[in-house]
Amino acid sequence: MNNAVELLTSTSEWQDIAPLLSVRELNKFYAPGKGCGDINFDLYPGEVLGIVGESGSGKSTLLSCLSARLTPDSGQVLYNSEQFGEMDLYAGEESQRRVLMRSEWGIVHQHARDGLRMNVSAGANIGERLMAVGERHYGDIRAKAEEWLTAVEIDTGRIDDRPSQFSGGMQQRLQIARNLVTHPKLIFMDEPTGGLDVSVQAKLLDLLRNLVSRLGLSVIIVTHDLAVARLLAHRLIVMRRGAVVETGLTDQVLDDPQHPYTQLLVSSILQN
Amino acid sequence: MTANQLMIDVSGVEKAFTLHNQGGASFGVLDNASLQVQAGECVVLHGQSGAGKSTFLKALYANYSVDSGAIRLRDGEQMVDITSALPRRIIALRRQTLGYVSQFLRVIPRVSTLEVVMQPLLDLGVDAARCEAKAKDLLQRLNVPERLWSLAPGTFSGGEQQRVNIARGFIVDYPVLLLDEPTASLDATNRKVVVELIREAKARGAAIVGIFHDEDVREAVADRLVDIKAI
Numbered sequence: 001m002n003n004a005v006e007l008l009t010s011t012s013e014w015q016d017i018a019p020l021l022s023v024r025e026l027n028k029f030y031a032p033g034k035g036c037g038d039i040n041f042d043l044y045p046g047e048v049l050g051i052v053g054e055s056g057s058g059k060s061t062l063l064s065c066l067s068a069r070l071t072p073d074s075g076q077v078l079y080n081s082e083q084f085g086e087m088d089l090y091a092g093e094e095s096q097r098r099v100l101m102r103s104e105w106g107i108v109h110q111h112a113r114d115g116l117r118m119n120v121s122a123g124a125n126i127g128e129r130l131m132a133v134g135e136r137h138y139g140d141i142r143a144k145a146e147e148w149l150t151a152v153e154i155d156t157g158r159i160d161d162r163p164s165q166f167s168g169g170m171q172q173r174l175q176i177a178r179n180l181v182t183h184p185k186l187i188f189m190d191e192p193t194g195g196l197d198v199s200v201q202a203k204l205l206d207l208l209r210n211l212v213s214r215l216g217l218s219v220i221i222v223t224h225d226l227a228v229a230r231l232l233a234h235r236l237i238v239m240r241r242g243a244v245v246e247t248g249l250t251d252q253v254l255d256d257p258q259h260p261y262t263q264l265l266v267s268s269i270l271q272n
Numbered sequence: 273m274t275a276n277q278l279m280i281d282v283s284g285v286e287k288a289f290t291l292h293n294q295g296g297a298s299f300g301v302l303d304n305a306s307l308q309v310q311a312g313e314c315v316v317l318h319g320q321s322g323a324g325k326s327t328f329l330k331a332l333y334a335n336y337s338v339d340s341g342a343i344r345l346r347d348g349e350q351m352v353d354i355t356s357a358l359p360r361r362i363i364a365l366r367r368q369t370l371g372y373v374s375q376f377l378r379v380i381p382r383v384s385t386l387e388v389v390m391q392p393l394l395d396l397g398v399d400a401a402r403c404e405a406k407a408k409d410l411l412q413r414l415n416v417p418e419r420l421w422s423l424a425p426g427t428f429s430g431g432e433q434q435r436v437n438i439a440r441g442f443i444v445d446y447p448v449l450l451l452d453e454p455t456a457s458l459d460a461t462n463r464k465v466v467v468e469l470i471r472e473a474k475a476r477g478a479a480i481v482g483i484f485h486d487e488d489v490r491e492a493v494a495d496r497l498v499d500i501k502a503i
Contacts, residue, residue, distance in 0.1 A: 206383065248337070248359060260293060
C-alpha cells in the first residue's frame with residue numbers, strides 16, 4: 001500500500017502530516033457573481049476531494065486556479081512539492097508550474113481532446129509525458145505505454161492507433177493513462193465522466209476508484225454528478241454562485257445536508 | 273481491548289432536522305441523548321418507528337451531524353470526538369475502528385461479490401490471500417451460494433445482497449460496531465448466523481450498538497435494552 005494511505009490510517013501519526021495543497025482566501029471573478037471567491041481549504045495526501053454544484057457555480061474556475069492554469073485575483077495556493085519544497089504557486093516562476101504540470105501533477109479534462117494530442121498515436125500520447133520527465137529509452141517507453149494501456153483496459157494492439165479512432169470512453173481512459181504514467185501525486189479532474197454513456201461511465205468510475213486507492217493518489221475532482229462524488233470522494237465542497245456553501249465528509253453532506261442549496265441538490269436526485 | 277473499557281461515550285447530543293425547501297419545517301429528534309458502552313457489551317436501542325433510533329446510530333457513525341453534544345469513540349489509547357473531528361480522521365476511524373452494517377448494500381457496478389466483501393480488509397493492508405479466505409468463510413456461513421461469488425451483486429435478490437453486506441460488515445474485527453437492522457427480513461437460519469457473528473464480536477471485545485426488530489435476535493444478543501426516548 002502507498003505510504004500516504006498508510007499514514008492516513010495510522011492512529012498515532014495522522015495529525016502530523018502536512019497538507020499537500022492549501023488554499024487561502026482565493027478569489028477569481030470575471031464579473032460580479034461569475035467566478036469563485038473566499039475559498040479556503042487544505043488537501044491532505046491520499047485524500048479525494050469532490051467539488052460539486054450546478055453549472056456556473058464556479059467549480060471549473062476554481063479548479064483552473066488550483067491547477068496553475070488561471071491566475072487568481074487574490075489569495076494563495078500553497079503546494080508541497082517533491083522537487084521544489086513548499087511553494088506559493090502564483091508567487092513562483094512560470095517554469096516551475098510547467099514542470100509540476102508534467103511531473104507531479106496530472107490533469108484529466110472533461111473533453112479528452114483537450115488533454116490528448118489527437119494526431120499522434122496512443123503510445124506516443126503516453127510516451128510524450130515520459131519523455132517530458134527525461135525518459136529517453138524507446139524500448140522502456142513503449143513497454144510502459146503498453147503497461148498503462150493494459151491498466152486502463154485498452155487492448156495493447158491499439159498502441160499505434162490515433163486517439164481520433166477511439167471511442168469517447170477509450171479516449172478518456174487514454175487520457176488517464178497519459179496522466180498517470182509519470183506517477184503524479186496530485187490529479188485534477190474536471191467532470192471526467194461527463195458526456196459518456198452510462199455503461200461506459202461505470203467502467204471508468206470503477207477504474208478510477210481502483211487506481212486512486214491502489215496508488216494512494218490525492219485527487220481534486222469537479223463533478224455535478226452526486227453519484228460520482230459519492231463513489232470517489234472522501235470529502236466534498238458544495239459551491240453555489242462562486243461561494244462555498246457547505247463542506248464535510250461526503251456521506252454526511254449527501255445524507256444530512258445542512259444548507260438549503262445542498263438540500264435542494266440532494267433532493268433533486270431521482271431515486272431508483 | 274480489555275473488559276469494562278469505555279468504548280462509546282455519548283453525552284448531551286441534540287439533533288434537529290430543518291427542511292429549508294419545505295417551508296423551513298424543523299423537528300427535533302434527539303434531545304440531550306447520552307449513552308456509554310463498554311468493550312464486549314451489546315446495547316440494543318428500542319422505541320417506536322420514527323423515534324430516532326436510526327438517527328442516533330447514524331450520528332454515532334458521523335453519517336449525520338449533530339447540533340450539540342459530544343460523541344467520543346475509543347481509538348486505541350485515544351477517545352476521539354467525532355462531532356468535531358476532521359473528515360480524514362473520521363475516515364481513518366471508519367477504516368479500522370468503526371463498522372456499520374445496515375440491511376442495504378451499496379452496489380458498485382462491475383465489482384464482484386468476493387471483492388465487495390474483501391475490500392474493507394484489503395484497505396487495511398492485509399494480505400489478499402487472507403482477505404479472500406475470510407471473505408469466503410463469511411459468505412459460506414451466510415449461505416451465499418458459491419456460484420454467485422464471482423458475480424457483481426447488482427442483480428442479486430434483496431436477501432442475497434443483504435447477506436453480502438453483512439459479510440462485508442463483519443470482515444474487519446472493528447472494536448466498535450453499529451448494526452442498523454441487519455437481520456430485517458432474513459430467514460431464521462440466516463438470523464442465527466448473524467446472532468453467532470454478533471456473539472463472536474462481543475467475545476473479542478467489540479462494543480456494539482444495534483437496532484433489531486426481531487425479538488429472538490434481540491433476546492439472543494442484548495446485554496441492555498435502551499429506550500431511545502430515555503437516553
